[in-house]
Amino acid sequence: MATNVIENGARANVLSSNTLPRWASAACIAGSAAASGLIFALAGWNTPLFAILAALLYLAAWTILNAAVRGGRHGSNAFWATLVWVAFFLALVPLVSIIWTVVSNGVRGLTTFGFLGSDMTGITGVQDQAAAAGQAGVLGGIQHALVGSLLITLVATLISVPIGLLTSIWLVEYSRGSWLARLITFLVDVMTGIPSIVAGLFAAGVLMTYFNLIGGGYSGGKQVMGFTAAIALSVLMIPVVVRSTEEMLRVVPNELREASYALGVRKWRTILRVVIPTAISGIASGVTLAIARVAGETAPILLTAGMATSTNWNVFKGWMMTLPVYIYQQLMRPTAPSAPDPSTQRAWGAALVLILIVMGLNLIARAIAAAFAPKTSGR
Amino acid sequence: MAAPEVVAPPLVAADDSRGRFGDSFFRTLTLAAGILIFGILALVSLYLIIESLAAITASPDKLSSGQPFWAYVAPIALGTLMCATIAIVLSTPVSIAVALFISHYAPARVSKPVGYVIDILAAIPSVVFGAWGMTTFGPGLVPFYTWLSQVCAPIPGLNQVFGTASTTGRTLLTASIVLAIMILPIITSQCREIFIQTPRLHEEAALALGSTKWDMIKATVFPFARNGIVSAVMLGLGRALGETMAVTLVLAPGILTANLIGVGNMTIPAEIALNYPEAFGMRQSELIAAGLILFVITLGVNMIARWIVSRYAEFSGAN
Amino acid sequence: MSKRIEADDVDIYYGKFKAVEGVTMTIEPRSVTAFIGPSGCGKTTFLRSINRMHEVIPGAYVDGKITLDGDNIYDPGVDPVTVRGLVGMVFQRPNPFPTMSIRDNVLAGYKINGRRLAKSDADDLVERSLRGANLWEEVKDRLDRPGSGLSGGQQQRLCIARTVAVNPKVILMDEPCSALDPISTLAIEDLIRELKEDYTIVIVTHNMQQAARVSDVTAFFNIEGTGKPGKLIEMGPTEKIFSTPDVRATEDYITGRFG
Numbered sequence: 040m041a042t043n044v045i046e047n048g049a050r051a052n053v054l055s056s057n058t059l060p061r062w063a064s065a066a067c068i069a070g071s072a073a074a075s076g077l078i079f080a081l082a083g084w085n086t087p088l089f090a091i092l093a094a095l096l097y098l099a100a101w102t103i104l105n106a107a108v109r110g111g112r113h114g115s116n117a118f119w120a121t122l123v124w125v126a127f128f129l130a131l132v133p134l135v136s137i138i139w140t141v142v143s144n145g146v147r148g149l150t151t152f153g154f155l156g157s158d159m160t161g162i163t164g165v166q167d168q169a170a171a172a173g174q175a176g177v178l179g180g181i182q183h184a185l186v187g188s189l190l191i192t193l194v195a196t197l198i199s200v201p202i203g204l205l206t207s208i209w210l211v212e213y214s215r216g217s218w219l220a221r222l223i224t225f226l227v228d229v230m231t232g233i234p235s236i237v238a239g240l241f242a243a244g245v246l247m248t249y250f251n252l253i254g255g256g257y258s259g260g261k262q263v264m265g266f267t268a269a270i271a272l273s274v275l276m277i278p279v280v281v282r283s284t285e286e287m288l289r290v291v292p293n294e295l296r297e298a299s300y301a302l303g304v305r306k307w308r309t310i311l312r313v314v315i316p317t318a319i320s321g322i323a324s325g326v327t328l329a330i331a332r333v334a335g336e337t338a339p340i341l342l343t344a345g346m347a348t349s350t351n352w353n354v355f356k357g358w359m360m361t362l363p364v365y366i367y368q369q370l371m372r373p374t375a376p377s378a379p380d381p382s383t384q385r386a387w388g389a390a391l392v393l394i395l396i397v398m399g400l401n402l403i404a405r406a407i408a409a410a411f412a413p414k415t416s417g418r
Numbered sequence: 419m420a421a422p423e424v425v426a427p428p429l430v431a432a433d434d435s436r437g438r439f440g441d442s443f444f445r446t447l448t449l450a451a452g453i454l455i456f457g458i459l460a461l462v463s464l465y466l467i468i469e470s471l472a473a474i475t476a477s478p479d480k481l482s483s484g485q486p487f488w489a490y491v492a493p494i495a496l497g498t499l500m501c502a503t504i505a506i507v508l509s510t511p512v513s514i515a516v517a518l519f520i521s522h523y524a525p526a527r528v529s530k531p532v533g534y535v536i537d538i539l540a541a542i543p544s545v546v547f548g549a550w551g552m553t554t555f556g557p558g559l560v561p562f563y564t565w566l567s568q569v570c571a572p573i574p575g576l577n578q579v580f581g582t583a584s585t586t587g588r589t590l591l592t593a594s595i596v597l598a599i600m601i602l603p604i605i606t607s608q609c610r611e612i613f614i615q616t617p618r619l620h621e622e623a624a625l626a627l628g629s630t631k632w633d634m635i636k637a638t639v640f641p642f643a644r645n646g647i648v649s650a651v652m653l654g655l656g657r658a659l660g661e662t663m664a665v666t667l668v669l670a671p672g673i674l675t676a677n678l679i680g681v682g683n684m685t686i687p688a689e690i691a692l693n694y695p696e697a698f699g700m701r702q703s704e705l706i707a708a709g710l711i712l713f714v715i716t717l718g719v720n721m722i723a724r725w726i727v728s729r730y731a732e733f734s735g736a737n
Numbered sequence: 738m739s740k741r742i743e744a745d746d747v748d749i750y751y752g753k754f755k756a757v758e759g760v761t762m763t764i765e766p767r768s769v770t771a772f773i774g775p776s777g778c779g780k781t782t783f784l785r786s787i788n789r790m791h792e793v794i795p796g797a798y799v800d801g802k803i804t805l806d807g808d809n810i811y812d813p814g815v816d817p818v819t820v821r822g823l824v825g826m827v828f829q830r831p832n833p834f835p836t837m838s839i840r841d842n843v844l845a846g847y848k849i850n851g852r853r854l855a856k857s858d859a860d861d862l863v864e865r866s867l868r869g870a871n872l873w874e875e876v877k878d879r880l881d882r883p884g885s886g887l888s889g890g891q892q893q894r895l896c897i898a899r900t901v902a903v904n905p906k907v908i909l910m911d912e913p914c915s916a917l918d919p920i921s922t923l924a925i926e927d928l929i930r931e932l933k934e935d936y937t938i939v940i941v942t943h944n945m946q947q948a949a950r951v952s953d954v955t956a957f958f959n960i961e962g963t964g965k966p967g968k969l970i971e972m973g974p975t976e977k978i979f980s981t982p983d984v985r986a987t988e989d990y991i992t993g994r995f996g
Contacts, residue, residue: 234660303822335543
């Protein structure tokens with residue numbers, strides 16, 4: 040090592056003898072990309088294969104280089120580090136692809152005049168055939184689905200939030216770790232795992248049984264309504280609300296409860312006026328996330344509220360459309376089976392709207408959590 | 419300065435019976451909500467079981483397939499398991515790597531945005547995944563499937579799994595990959611939580627002994643997180659088993675086959691979603707019974723996951 | 738305004754574990770009584786049983802009799818809420834309600850209980866309570882700002898103002914200065930001396946100098962070993978306890994030979 044002398048006469052640092060220069064990694068990436076590019080330039084271009092080959096070449100080159108210069112342990116270190124980075128980019132691919140697909144396909148549908156303000160009343164294969172043949176614009180919209188999604192989600196929220204909130208209050212504030220508390224916690228866990236389609240089956244079935252009973256053995260299909268869908272969604276939503284609220288209530292410091300008790304305040308008032316206000320931002324953001332989750336549910340609604348073509352404002356009567364089911368229907372059963380393009384356009388427009396709503400709810404949840412978090416004391 | 423002479427009346431004497439009533443009323447109200455959850459679940463199970471009995475015990479000629487119930491449900495149950503298993507096998511390594519990326523590899527400035535990106539992936543509704551898989555991803559895989567089918571044709575065994583390629587790409591493997599993408603954020607966020615909790619002292623001890631980063635991760639992070647990873651994977655599996663819309667949209671259904679890239683196969687959730695809206699009578703019971711089987715399978719998977727989590731909590735000493 | 742506290746053979750439990758055994762003592766009105774002793778000796782536990790805060794912990798209960806001017810607070814018919822209205826408490830760490838302004842924190846006992854106060858009465862009460870806690874001059878211009886924005890010492894005085902505002906007869910203080918710097922501690926100690934004109938004050942402290950500075954009477958608690966219950970060893974005028982205690986253990990503790 041002592042012979043390792045550079046021009047100005049200073050001795051090279053012994054400790055840095057087994058390191059690679061900073062530019063080595065970049066050079067390795069460039070080299071791998073160039074080699075892969077050359078191969079595909081000659082054999083016919085294919086972007087995905089180019090990326091895969093470049094990544095593999097880089098993985099091999101970088102591992103070997105590290106192993107040769109710095110020793111075998113560093114070789115395997117470099118190998119796994121590269122894999123971790125590749126996995127990250129791999130996970131980005133579908134995300135980017137999905138967002139791009141939805142946005143690029145959806146903008147045309149969304150910007151069509153009347154897309155948000157009209158429903159599918161009177162839109163049949165005839166109109167779509169004409170639109171596909173270029174003789175007319177694409178008609179029809181998602182008003183009925185927007186109204187349905189809004190109402191069903193609203194009713195589901197009205198059912199789930201009180202039940203979920205009260206249950207978590209009982210679990211945190213009153214249960215004192217009794218066997219009943221363990222049982223309910225366990226049941227909430229079980230409920231979290233119910234497949235959404237089973238929740239749909241349950242809601243549809245229970246209400247059908249009910250209408251069978253009052254209708255003398257004939258339900259007359261009365262169970263197909265928005266309210267049934269709201270019950271199905273509640274089954275999915277309650278455990279989410281319980282869990283997130285429970286978590287938020289548990290982080291409220293006991294000191295605050297005790298301070299309130301010590302002022303001669305009763306427990307229920309302490310919970311309502313001290314504990315919940317302190318946790319409210321977390322609870323609200325948890326509830327918003329739960330709403331975002333059920334707003335995207337399709338399967339349970341398909342079984343409970345059915346599909347509709349016109350706007351229905353009554354959750355207690357008649358079939359109801361929602362955005363996810365609308366997307367499903369337009370893709371799987373195009374209005375004009377021989378000319379599916381107008382349906383596809385509408386489906387992507389609806390998908391864009393749905394994604395915007397869900398992302399918006401997620402952003403709102405984050406904003407609530409960040410903005411209204413109680414200022415922690417200045418200790 | 420003397421303490422204040424307070425004008426307001428003392429708190430106590432007045433508050434009283436109304437206050438006491440408030441306490442017991444509120445307590446009962448919250449407990450009632452908890453019991454209601456118990457009621458809902460009991461109702462779900464009871465309903466599924468009672469409605470299923472008709473189909474499970476019916477003679478074959480009364481059923482839609484003309485076969486006994488178990489012969490009807492076995493192939494779609496197997497299809498569900500196949501689909502979810504492939505999804506888990508594909509998703510687990512990538513999820514763990516992405517979680518490691520966020521917890522240990524990404525520069526500090528990057529790791530938080532990456533967490534958001536994963537959350538965005540988790541927020542995309544399943545029907546959108548399905549639409550993407552059906553119209554974009556599936557057809558995009560067709561050249562790959564065709565090539566795979568040609569390469570594997572002479573190899574016994576593999577030519578069964580990768581047999582004649584579908585021309586639409588709407589196959590079980592496509593559905594599995596879409597499911598794998600859907601459960602990736604679930605497994606990733608669970609793993610990330612656990613990786614971050616690795617005791618800092620252990621990590622520093624390993625580094626101080628001259629470990630490389632990977633040696634350190636092998637020696638400290640993985641042993642600490644092992645049970646957590648298993649439970650995260652089980653939760654992902656539970657979700658994959660119950661996922662309906664992505665599979666319904668992506669998969670062009672058919673009979674059970676080992677060929678992953680050809681036409682065929684079906685899962686229980688997709689079977690229910692496709693047929694329930696038009697079903698009545700015995701057919702309805704049949705589908706509800708299939709739903710019961712699905713419920714039991716996912717329940718089992720979730721219970722195993724919870725069991726591992728609880729065992730993990732006891733031994734980690736983190737609490 | 739202040740009341741006499743008498744404890745008669747009080748045992749305190751956490752589930753099956755007996756934490757305090759056989760405490761009998763009398764605390765005179767308009768005095769400051771300090772509880773001292775090593776960690777785990779039960780002084781905080783006993784303090785919390787004087788306003789029935791002990792039973793807030795799951796499984797915890799008290800056996801024996803504690804009276805306020807002769808009325809047993811552990812009589813079956815007594816509502817703990819009534820007791821806590823008469824016996825206020827200040828905690829080890831300042832704990833103003835983070836969602837409330839300074840003004841609302843002072844009025845917390847009324848606001849949370851849903852009691853209506855006329856605006857002028859409320860203003861009056863806020864000012865008097867804050868003056869009583871020596872905090873008025875520092876916060877009078879920012880009553881609508883969150884209470885958690887104050888310094889630790891100010892927060893603790895805000896908590897005292899909050900306690901004073903509900904007009905208790907007794908104020909319990911559980912190591913009120915242990916989270917504060919020396920200047921804030923001095924301010925609180927001055928305040929304690931002023932408050933004793935109107936209230937019975939009981940203070941738990943780990944700081945022997947503090948006990949000597951502020952208290953009229955000192956009670957020494959001790960514990961024989963882990964798993965054994967804490968006991969009241971000796972109680973008497975502060976000068977006597979700190980100069981010529983009757984019990985050897987008290988002297989050892991005060992002179993710093995253990996604890």
